[in-house]
Structures are given as structure tokens and as C-alpha cells.
Amino acid sequence: MTKPYRIRHKASGYFYQxxxxxxxxxxxxxxxxxxxxLTMCDNEKFIRIQIRHNTLAYKALRDMLSKYxxxxxxxxxxxxxxxxxxxxxxEKEEL
Numbered sequence: 001m002t003k004p005y006r007i008r009h010k011a012s013g014y015f016y017q018x019x020x021x022x023x024x025x026x027x028x029x030x031x032x033x034x035x036x037x038l039t040m041c042d043n044e045k046f047i048r049i050q051i052r053h054n055t056l057a058y059k060a061l062r063d064m065l066s067k068y069x070x071x072x073x074x075x076x077x078x079x080x081x082x083x084x085x086x087x088x089x090x091e092k093e094e095l
Contacts, residue, residue, distance in 0.1 A: 004030050004095045007038055011089065012061055016047065022057040023049040030095065038087055046084040053079040 006028040007016035015028020016037055037047045049065070051058045058081070068083040 002031075002033055004032055005036075005092045006030055006095065007036055007090050008093045009085070009090055011064060014057060014061065015093075016049075016090065019050060022051040022055045024051065024057050024061060036092075038090060038092065045088075046086055047090060049083040049085050050080050051083070053081070 008014070008028070009016070009024055012024070014024040014026065016023060017025045017027070017029045049068075051061065051065075062081070065083045065085065068085050070082050070084050072079070072081050
């Protein structure tokens with residue numbers, strides 16, 4: 001049985017979570033099995049992240065992640081930026 005864990009972005013300390021304004025946050029999603037963004041799609045070497053511009057995560061991470069930006073959504077009220085961040089920049093943190 002796998003110990004509960006979260007997926008942590010090494011450089012920022014933020015955790016991967018399902019989209020709640022941002023795919024990176026202070027608490028993150030707890031995984032109880034091996035089905036996480038790090039293990040899914042083995043042929044894909046990136047994790048796709050989307051961050052809304054009106055969040056604290058965007059203010060904290062926009063410069064750090066700018067080299068991975070793949071596009072902006074400036075329509076509607078939820079302006080956001082999408083990133084393709086290498087899986088190597090994340091790690092499992094057991095709880």
C-alpha cells in the first residue's frame with residue numbers, strides 16, 4: 001500500500017492540486033495511490049499547469065515559471081496563463 005503523498009514543486013514549495021483557480025497551491029491534493037501527474041502519461045515529460053492571474057500563486061510564481069509559459073487566456077473574467085513544467089521539477093512528499 002502506498003503512503004499518502006502530495007506532489008511538490010521543488011523550487012517554490014507549492015503543491016499540485018486540481019484546478020481551483022490554480023493548479024499549484026499551498027495545500028495541494030493528497031494522493032493515496034500511484035495515480036498522480038508524475039506517473040500518468042509516461043511518454044509525457046511535462047505537467048500542464050494553469051494559474052489564474054488574480055491569485056496569490058500567480059503573483060508568487062509568474063517570474064519563476066515564465067520560461068515554461070505556453071499561452072494566455074485573456075477572455076472573460078478569469079485571465080490565466082498555462083505552463084508546461086518538466087516533471088523533474090516536482091517530487092513526491094510523503095505525509
